[in-house]
Amino acid sequence: MARTTPTSPSTRSRPGLRRVIPAVLLAPVLVGVALAYFAVSGQSSGGGQQVAQGAVGGVFHPVAGNFTPDATTLAGCAGQYSCLEQAFGNLAFRQGPKRALAVFDARLARDRNVERDCHRIVHTIGSATFARFHGNIARTFAQGSSVCASGYYHGILERAFVGITTKARLAEVARSLCVSAGIRRRSFLDYQCRHGLGHGFMIQTGYDLPMALSLCHGLGTGWDEITCTSGAFMENVSTRFGFRSSWLKDDAPLYPCTRPGLLDRRSCYVRATTWMLELNGNDFAKAAGVCKSAGPRWATFCFRGYGRDAVVDSRYRDMARVRELCDLSRGYRGECYYGAARTFSDGSAVDGVRLAARFCTTVPVPDRPSCVAGYGIVVGLLQPTDASRRAACARLAAAEVAACSRAAIAEVDPSGRHSWG
Secondary structure: OOOOOOOHHHHOOOOOOOOOOOOOOOOOOOHHHHHOOOOOOOOOOOOOOEEOOOOEOOEOOOOOOOOOOOOOOHHHOOOOHHHHHHHHHHHHHHHOHHHHHHHHHHHHOOOHHHHHOHHHHHHHHHHHHHHHOOOOHHHHHHOOOOHHHHHHHHHHHHHOOOOOOOHHHHHHHHHHHHHHOOOOOOOHHHHHHHHHHHHHHHHHOOOOHHHHHHHHOOOOOHHHHHHHHHHHHHHHHOOOOOEEOOOOOOOOOOOOOOOOOOOOHHHHHHOHHHHHHHHHOOOHHHHHHHHHHOOHHHHHHHHHHHHHHHHHHOOOOOHHHHHHHHHOOHHHHHHHHHHHHHHHHHHHHHHHHHHHHHHHOOOOHHHHHHHHHHHHHHHHHHOOOHHHHHHHHHHHOHHHHHHHHHHHHHHOOOOOOOOOO
16 A cells, blocks of 8 residues: 555544544532632633533533434434434344344444444444343443444443432442442453443533543542543543533643643543544644644653544554554654554454554554553453463564563553553
8 A cells, every 4th residue: 555645644534523432421519629620610612512511500411311212224324323323222222232233243344334433323222222121231231242442331321320410329320330230340341331431420410521520530449530531531522412511622622631730631631632633624743743732741642542543533444544644643653553552452352452463563663562562451451360461462462572461460550550541
Protein backbone atom coordinates (compact mmCIF):
# COMPACT_ATOMS: atom_id res chain seq x y z
CA MET A 1 0.00 0.00 0.00
CA ALA A 2 1.54 3.32 -1.06
CA ARG A 3 2.06 5.85 1.70
CA THR A 4 0.31 9.17 1.38
CA THR A 5 1.86 12.52 2.16
CA PRO A 6 2.14 13.53 5.82
CA THR A 7 -0.81 15.89 5.58
CA SER A 8 -3.27 13.48 3.99
CA PRO A 9 -4.34 11.72 7.21
CA SER A 10 -5.79 14.98 8.47
CA THR A 11 -8.12 15.43 5.51
CA ARG A 12 -10.02 12.16 5.43
CA SER A 13 -13.66 12.31 6.39
CA ARG A 14 -14.96 10.38 9.35
CA PRO A 15 -18.32 8.76 10.07
CA GLY A 16 -20.05 11.71 11.72
CA LEU A 17 -20.39 11.50 15.48
CA ARG A 18 -19.92 7.74 15.65
CA ARG A 19 -16.60 7.35 17.44
CA VAL A 20 -16.30 4.22 19.54
CA ILE A 21 -17.30 5.59 22.94
CA PRO A 22 -19.55 3.88 25.47
CA ALA A 23 -22.35 5.42 27.68
CA VAL A 24 -24.21 5.02 31.13
CA LEU A 25 -25.42 7.15 34.40
CA LEU A 26 -25.20 9.73 37.45
CA ALA A 27 -26.74 11.72 40.50
CA PRO A 28 -26.76 15.12 42.42
CA VAL A 29 -23.89 16.81 44.25
CA LEU A 30 -23.51 19.89 46.45
CA VAL A 31 -21.62 22.90 45.16
CA GLY A 32 -18.83 22.27 47.67
CA VAL A 33 -18.24 18.78 46.26
CA ALA A 34 -18.27 20.08 42.70
CA LEU A 35 -15.61 22.63 43.57
CA ALA A 36 -13.36 19.85 44.85
CA TYR A 37 -12.99 18.83 41.19
CA PHE A 38 -13.25 22.15 39.38
CA ALA A 39 -12.38 25.61 40.58
CA VAL A 40 -15.34 27.12 38.73
CA SER A 41 -18.26 25.80 36.74
CA GLY A 42 -17.75 25.48 33.01
CA GLN A 43 -20.62 26.25 30.66
CA SER A 44 -20.42 25.99 26.89
CA SER A 45 -22.86 27.84 24.67
CA GLY A 46 -21.44 26.59 21.40
CA GLY A 47 -22.57 23.72 19.21
CA GLY A 48 -25.95 22.97 17.68
CA GLN A 49 -27.19 20.56 20.32
CA GLN A 50 -29.15 21.32 23.45
CA VAL A 51 -26.90 21.46 26.50
CA ALA A 52 -27.80 18.90 29.17
CA GLN A 53 -29.00 20.40 32.47
CA GLY A 54 -27.02 18.27 34.89
CA ALA A 55 -28.29 17.73 38.42
CA VAL A 56 -29.91 21.12 39.02
CA GLY A 57 -30.83 21.81 42.63
CA GLY A 58 -30.19 18.20 43.53
CA VAL A 59 -32.69 16.95 40.92
CA PHE A 60 -31.52 14.49 38.27
CA HIS A 61 -32.17 15.25 34.61
CA PRO A 62 -31.23 11.96 32.88
CA VAL A 63 -30.53 12.03 29.15
CA ALA A 64 -31.70 8.44 28.59
CA GLY A 65 -34.33 6.08 29.99
CA ASN A 66 -35.30 2.44 29.77
CA PHE A 67 -35.16 0.58 26.50
CA THR A 68 -38.63 0.38 24.99
CA PRO A 69 -39.31 -2.11 22.17
CA ASP A 70 -41.32 -1.01 19.17
CA ALA A 71 -42.13 -2.22 15.65
CA THR A 72 -38.81 -1.21 14.05
CA THR A 73 -37.15 -3.97 11.98
CA LEU A 74 -33.80 -4.20 10.22
CA ALA A 75 -35.52 -4.48 6.86
CA GLY A 76 -36.88 -0.97 7.20
CA CYS A 77 -33.77 0.86 8.35
CA ALA A 78 -31.98 1.76 5.10
CA GLY A 79 -28.75 2.36 6.98
CA GLN A 80 -30.02 4.98 9.45
CA TYR A 81 -28.07 4.62 12.70
CA SER A 82 -30.89 5.26 15.16
CA CYS A 83 -33.08 2.80 13.27
CA LEU A 84 -30.39 0.11 13.28
CA GLU A 85 -29.86 0.55 17.02
CA GLN A 86 -33.58 0.22 17.78
CA ALA A 87 -34.04 -2.73 15.39
CA PHE A 88 -31.20 -4.74 16.91
CA GLY A 89 -32.51 -3.86 20.35
CA ASN A 90 -35.93 -5.15 19.39
CA LEU A 91 -34.37 -8.39 18.17
CA ALA A 92 -32.51 -8.87 21.46
CA PHE A 93 -35.57 -8.04 23.54
CA ARG A 94 -37.83 -10.47 21.67
CA GLN A 95 -35.47 -13.28 20.63
CA GLY A 96 -32.59 -12.91 23.08
CA PRO A 97 -29.01 -11.60 22.89
CA LYS A 98 -27.53 -14.72 21.29
CA ARG A 99 -29.79 -14.34 18.26
CA ALA A 100 -29.27 -10.58 18.07
CA LEU A 101 -25.48 -10.88 18.30
CA ALA A 102 -25.40 -13.63 15.66
CA VAL A 103 -27.35 -11.45 13.22
CA PHE A 104 -25.15 -8.50 14.15
CA ASP A 105 -21.94 -10.44 13.49
CA ALA A 106 -23.22 -11.44 10.05
CA ARG A 107 -24.21 -7.87 9.17
CA LEU A 108 -21.00 -6.39 10.56
CA ALA A 109 -18.92 -8.10 7.89
CA ARG A 110 -20.93 -6.74 4.96
CA ASP A 111 -22.80 -3.59 6.02
CA ARG A 112 -20.71 -0.41 6.31
CA ASN A 113 -23.40 1.38 8.33
CA VAL A 114 -23.50 -1.41 10.89
CA GLU A 115 -19.71 -1.33 11.06
CA ARG A 116 -19.61 2.43 11.61
CA ASP A 117 -22.24 2.34 14.33
CA CYS A 118 -21.19 -0.99 15.81
CA HIS A 119 -20.44 0.21 19.34
CA ARG A 120 -23.76 2.00 19.76
CA ILE A 121 -25.65 -0.94 18.24
CA VAL A 122 -24.22 -3.41 20.74
CA HIS A 123 -24.90 -0.85 23.48
CA THR A 124 -28.56 -1.12 22.56
CA ILE A 125 -28.44 -4.91 22.39
CA GLY A 126 -27.11 -4.86 25.96
CA SER A 127 -29.75 -2.37 27.08
CA ALA A 128 -32.54 -4.39 25.49
CA THR A 129 -31.26 -7.65 27.00
CA PHE A 130 -31.19 -5.99 30.42
CA ALA A 131 -34.87 -5.12 29.90
CA ARG A 132 -35.67 -8.64 28.64
CA PHE A 133 -34.17 -10.16 31.80
CA HIS A 134 -35.94 -7.65 34.06
CA GLY A 135 -32.77 -5.99 35.35
CA ASN A 136 -30.82 -9.14 36.18
CA ILE A 137 -27.22 -7.90 35.80
CA ALA A 138 -25.53 -11.30 36.20
CA ARG A 139 -27.73 -13.06 33.63
CA THR A 140 -27.39 -10.20 31.15
CA PHE A 141 -23.59 -10.07 31.49
CA ALA A 142 -23.33 -13.85 31.13
CA GLN A 143 -24.93 -13.85 27.70
CA GLY A 144 -22.89 -10.99 26.26
CA SER A 145 -19.99 -10.43 23.90
CA SER A 146 -16.90 -8.18 23.88
CA VAL A 147 -17.39 -7.32 20.18
CA CYS A 148 -17.01 -3.65 19.20
CA ALA A 149 -15.10 -2.51 22.27
CA SER A 150 -17.47 -4.25 24.71
CA GLY A 151 -20.39 -1.95 24.00
CA TYR A 152 -22.81 -4.69 25.07
CA TYR A 153 -21.61 -4.48 28.68
CA HIS A 154 -21.68 -0.68 28.69
CA GLY A 155 -25.24 -0.74 27.40
CA ILE A 156 -26.36 -2.76 30.43
CA LEU A 157 -25.00 -0.17 32.84
CA GLU A 158 -26.42 2.60 30.67
CA ARG A 159 -29.85 1.56 31.99
CA ALA A 160 -29.04 0.11 35.40
CA PHE A 161 -29.72 3.32 37.36
CA VAL A 162 -32.99 4.38 35.76
CA GLY A 163 -35.43 5.51 38.42
CA ILE A 164 -32.85 6.32 41.11
CA THR A 165 -33.44 9.82 42.43
CA THR A 166 -30.79 10.47 45.10
CA LYS A 167 -27.02 10.58 45.04
CA ALA A 168 -26.79 8.35 48.11
CA ARG A 169 -28.91 5.64 46.50
CA LEU A 170 -27.00 5.91 43.24
CA ALA A 171 -23.70 5.39 45.08
CA GLU A 172 -25.13 2.47 47.05
CA VAL A 173 -26.37 0.65 43.95
CA ALA A 174 -23.17 1.37 42.00
CA ARG A 175 -20.98 -0.22 44.67
CA SER A 176 -22.94 -3.48 44.42
CA LEU A 177 -23.45 -3.88 40.67
CA CYS A 178 -20.09 -5.16 39.46
CA VAL A 179 -19.74 -7.43 42.47
CA SER A 180 -23.22 -8.91 42.13
CA ALA A 181 -22.48 -9.88 38.54
CA GLY A 182 -19.97 -12.47 39.83
CA ILE A 183 -17.02 -10.88 38.03
CA ARG A 184 -13.39 -11.55 38.99
CA ARG A 185 -11.82 -8.42 40.46
CA ARG A 186 -9.72 -6.33 38.08
CA SER A 187 -10.53 -8.62 35.17
CA PHE A 188 -11.55 -7.66 31.65
CA LEU A 189 -15.25 -7.76 32.59
CA ASP A 190 -14.65 -5.89 35.84
CA TYR A 191 -12.99 -3.15 33.79
CA GLN A 192 -15.97 -2.98 31.43
CA CYS A 193 -18.40 -2.92 34.35
CA ARG A 194 -16.69 -0.15 36.33
CA HIS A 195 -15.89 1.86 33.22
CA GLY A 196 -19.59 1.56 32.39
CA LEU A 197 -20.49 2.99 35.79
CA GLY A 198 -18.79 6.24 34.80
CA HIS A 199 -20.87 6.41 31.64
CA GLY A 200 -24.00 5.64 33.62
CA PHE A 201 -23.32 8.30 36.23
CA MET A 202 -23.05 10.90 33.48
CA ILE A 203 -26.25 9.83 31.74
CA GLN A 204 -28.39 9.55 34.86
CA THR A 205 -27.35 13.00 36.15
CA GLY A 206 -27.71 14.77 32.81
CA TYR A 207 -23.96 15.06 32.18
CA ASP A 208 -23.09 16.51 35.58
CA LEU A 209 -19.38 15.77 35.33
CA PRO A 210 -18.33 16.92 38.83
CA MET A 211 -20.97 14.69 40.40
CA ALA A 212 -19.98 11.74 38.22
CA LEU A 213 -16.36 12.08 39.30
CA SER A 214 -17.44 12.38 42.93
CA LEU A 215 -19.38 9.13 42.66
CA CYS A 216 -16.44 7.40 40.96
CA HIS A 217 -14.20 8.38 43.84
CA GLY A 218 -16.52 6.64 46.24
CA LEU A 219 -16.27 3.22 44.61
CA GLY A 220 -13.30 1.77 46.51
CA THR A 221 -9.73 1.29 45.30
CA GLY A 222 -7.71 3.63 43.12
CA TRP A 223 -8.18 1.16 40.25
CA ASP A 224 -11.96 1.33 40.63
CA GLU A 225 -11.82 5.12 40.64
CA ILE A 226 -9.68 5.62 37.54
CA THR A 227 -11.59 2.97 35.60
CA CYS A 228 -14.84 4.74 36.42
CA THR A 229 -13.55 8.27 35.74
CA SER A 230 -12.37 7.09 32.33
CA GLY A 231 -15.98 6.21 31.50
CA ALA A 232 -17.23 9.56 32.79
CA PHE A 233 -14.79 11.52 30.61
CA MET A 234 -15.56 9.34 27.60
CA GLU A 235 -19.26 10.05 28.01
CA ASN A 236 -18.50 13.75 28.45
CA VAL A 237 -17.06 13.99 24.93
CA SER A 238 -19.69 11.82 23.24
CA THR A 239 -23.07 12.94 21.96
CA ARG A 240 -25.38 9.96 21.93
CA PHE A 241 -28.78 11.09 23.15
CA GLY A 242 -29.37 14.46 21.50
CA PHE A 243 -27.62 16.51 24.20
CA ARG A 244 -24.13 17.78 24.76
CA SER A 245 -22.29 18.23 28.01
CA SER A 246 -21.86 21.71 29.48
CA TRP A 247 -18.27 20.65 30.29
CA LEU A 248 -17.10 21.17 26.71
CA LYS A 249 -16.02 24.30 24.86
CA ASP A 250 -15.83 24.79 21.11
CA ASP A 251 -12.97 27.28 21.44
CA ALA A 252 -10.94 25.26 23.98
CA PRO A 253 -10.43 21.68 22.75
CA LEU A 254 -8.51 20.60 25.87
CA TYR A 255 -11.22 21.78 28.25
CA PRO A 256 -12.02 20.68 30.96
CA CYS A 257 -8.61 19.01 31.34
CA THR A 258 -7.01 22.43 31.78
CA ARG A 259 -9.31 23.55 34.62
CA PRO A 260 -7.51 24.41 37.86
CA GLY A 261 -8.50 22.04 40.62
CA LEU A 262 -9.33 19.08 38.37
CA LEU A 263 -8.05 16.00 40.17
CA ASP A 264 -8.56 13.52 37.33
CA ARG A 265 -6.49 15.04 34.54
CA ARG A 266 -4.96 11.77 33.44
CA SER A 267 -8.33 10.26 32.53
CA CYS A 268 -9.40 13.55 30.99
CA TYR A 269 -6.38 13.89 28.68
CA VAL A 270 -6.66 10.27 27.50
CA ARG A 271 -10.12 11.19 26.14
CA ALA A 272 -9.32 14.69 24.88
CA THR A 273 -8.58 13.92 21.22
CA THR A 274 -12.08 12.62 20.56
CA TRP A 275 -13.47 16.10 21.13
CA MET A 276 -10.61 17.76 19.22
CA LEU A 277 -11.33 15.64 16.15
CA GLU A 278 -15.03 16.40 16.47
CA LEU A 279 -14.26 20.11 16.37
CA ASN A 280 -11.61 20.14 13.63
CA GLY A 281 -13.21 17.85 11.05
CA ASN A 282 -11.00 14.85 11.83
CA ASP A 283 -7.73 16.67 11.27
CA PHE A 284 -5.22 14.46 13.08
CA ALA A 285 -2.32 16.79 12.30
CA LYS A 286 -4.06 19.62 14.15
CA ALA A 287 -4.98 17.29 17.00
CA ALA A 288 -1.31 16.30 17.35
CA GLY A 289 -0.40 19.96 17.66
CA VAL A 290 -2.97 20.52 20.39
CA CYS A 291 -1.75 17.47 22.30
CA LYS A 292 1.82 18.79 22.20
CA SER A 293 0.60 22.14 23.56
CA ALA A 294 -0.43 20.36 26.79
CA GLY A 295 3.23 20.05 27.80
CA PRO A 296 5.28 16.88 28.30
CA ARG A 297 3.46 15.62 31.40
CA TRP A 298 -0.03 15.64 29.91
CA ALA A 299 0.89 15.22 26.23
CA THR A 300 1.89 11.65 27.10
CA PHE A 301 -1.71 10.81 27.98
CA CYS A 302 -3.17 12.91 25.19
CA PHE A 303 -1.17 10.97 22.58
CA ARG A 304 -2.30 7.66 24.06
CA GLY A 305 -5.84 8.80 23.36
CA TYR A 306 -4.73 9.96 19.92
CA GLY A 307 -3.55 6.40 19.24
CA ARG A 308 -6.94 5.10 20.35
CA ASP A 309 -8.73 7.42 17.92
CA ALA A 310 -6.34 6.43 15.13
CA VAL A 311 -7.51 2.82 15.52
CA VAL A 312 -11.15 3.91 15.54
CA ASP A 313 -10.52 5.95 12.39
CA SER A 314 -8.97 2.89 10.75
CA ARG A 315 -12.08 0.82 11.64
CA TYR A 316 -9.86 -1.53 13.70
CA ARG A 317 -8.41 -2.96 10.48
CA ASP A 318 -6.12 -0.67 8.53
CA MET A 319 -2.77 -0.97 10.31
CA ALA A 320 -0.99 1.14 7.71
CA ARG A 321 -3.44 3.95 8.39
CA VAL A 322 -2.75 3.78 12.12
CA ARG A 323 1.02 3.95 11.54
CA GLU A 324 0.50 6.87 9.18
CA LEU A 325 -1.43 8.79 11.83
CA CYS A 326 1.02 7.91 14.60
CA ASP A 327 3.84 9.31 12.46
CA LEU A 328 2.23 12.74 12.93
CA SER A 329 2.86 12.51 16.68
CA ARG A 330 6.64 12.51 16.08
CA GLY A 331 8.30 12.66 19.52
CA TYR A 332 5.29 10.93 21.06
CA ARG A 333 5.02 8.15 18.51
CA GLY A 334 5.62 5.46 21.13
CA GLU A 335 2.69 6.77 23.18
CA CYS A 336 0.52 6.71 20.08
CA TYR A 337 1.42 3.06 19.44
CA TYR A 338 0.79 2.31 23.12
CA GLY A 339 -2.75 3.68 22.87
CA ALA A 340 -3.34 2.02 19.51
CA ALA A 341 -2.28 -1.45 20.72
CA ARG A 342 -4.42 -1.15 23.82
CA THR A 343 -7.40 -0.19 21.64
CA PHE A 344 -6.93 -3.05 19.19
CA SER A 345 -6.88 -5.35 22.24
CA ASP A 346 -9.88 -3.85 23.98
CA GLY A 347 -11.90 -4.12 20.77
CA SER A 348 -12.42 -7.86 21.10
CA ALA A 349 -10.56 -9.20 24.14
CA VAL A 350 -8.46 -12.33 23.32
CA ASP A 351 -8.79 -11.91 19.55
CA GLY A 352 -8.04 -8.23 19.95
CA VAL A 353 -4.80 -8.97 21.79
CA ARG A 354 -3.70 -11.23 18.95
CA LEU A 355 -4.50 -8.47 16.45
CA ALA A 356 -2.55 -5.96 18.52
CA ALA A 357 0.42 -8.32 18.68
CA ARG A 358 0.44 -8.51 14.87
CA PHE A 359 0.21 -4.73 14.67
CA CYS A 360 3.19 -4.25 16.97
CA THR A 361 5.41 -6.38 14.72
CA THR A 362 4.85 -3.76 11.98
CA VAL A 363 5.91 -0.66 13.91
CA PRO A 364 9.50 0.70 14.02
CA VAL A 365 11.75 -1.39 16.25
CA PRO A 366 12.49 1.42 18.76
CA ASP A 367 8.75 1.81 19.40
CA ARG A 368 7.92 -1.87 19.84
CA PRO A 369 8.33 -2.03 23.63
CA SER A 370 5.80 0.80 24.01
CA CYS A 371 3.45 -0.85 21.55
CA VAL A 372 3.70 -4.24 23.28
CA ALA A 373 3.06 -2.59 26.66
CA GLY A 374 -0.18 -1.27 25.17
CA TYR A 375 -1.63 -4.71 24.66
CA GLY A 376 0.04 -5.92 27.84
CA ILE A 377 -2.62 -3.87 29.63
CA VAL A 378 -5.37 -6.14 28.33
CA VAL A 379 -3.29 -9.27 28.94
CA GLY A 380 -3.24 -8.17 32.57
CA LEU A 381 -7.03 -8.00 32.66
CA LEU A 382 -7.59 -11.27 30.83
CA GLN A 383 -5.16 -13.43 32.79
CA PRO A 384 -5.85 -14.24 36.48
CA THR A 385 -2.28 -14.44 37.89
CA ASP A 386 1.09 -12.79 37.38
CA ALA A 387 2.52 -16.13 36.28
CA SER A 388 -0.12 -16.57 33.59
CA ARG A 389 0.37 -12.96 32.50
CA ARG A 390 4.10 -13.54 31.99
CA ALA A 391 3.40 -16.79 30.13
CA ALA A 392 0.91 -15.08 27.82
CA CYS A 393 3.37 -12.28 27.14
CA ALA A 394 6.09 -14.81 26.32
CA ARG A 395 3.82 -16.41 23.72
CA LEU A 396 2.84 -13.09 22.19
CA ALA A 397 6.09 -11.13 22.23
CA ALA A 398 9.19 -13.10 23.12
CA ALA A 399 11.51 -10.22 22.26
CA GLU A 400 9.57 -7.70 24.37
CA VAL A 401 8.27 -10.02 27.08
CA ALA A 402 9.55 -7.74 29.84
CA ALA A 403 7.63 -4.70 28.55
CA CYS A 404 4.46 -6.74 28.11
CA SER A 405 4.71 -8.36 31.55
CA ARG A 406 5.41 -5.10 33.37
CA ALA A 407 2.36 -3.47 31.81
CA ALA A 408 0.16 -6.51 32.47
CA ILE A 409 1.06 -6.65 36.15
CA ALA A 410 0.91 -2.87 36.64
CA GLU A 411 -2.56 -2.69 35.09
CA VAL A 412 -4.15 -4.76 37.86
CA ASP A 413 -2.42 -3.06 40.80
CA PRO A 414 -5.29 -2.01 43.11
CA SER A 415 -3.79 1.47 43.45
CA GLY A 416 -4.46 2.19 39.77
CA ARG A 417 -1.27 4.27 39.60
CA HIS A 418 -0.16 2.78 36.28
CA SER A 419 -3.41 1.48 34.81
CA TRP A 420 -4.95 2.70 31.58
CA GLY A 421 -8.18 3.94 33.15
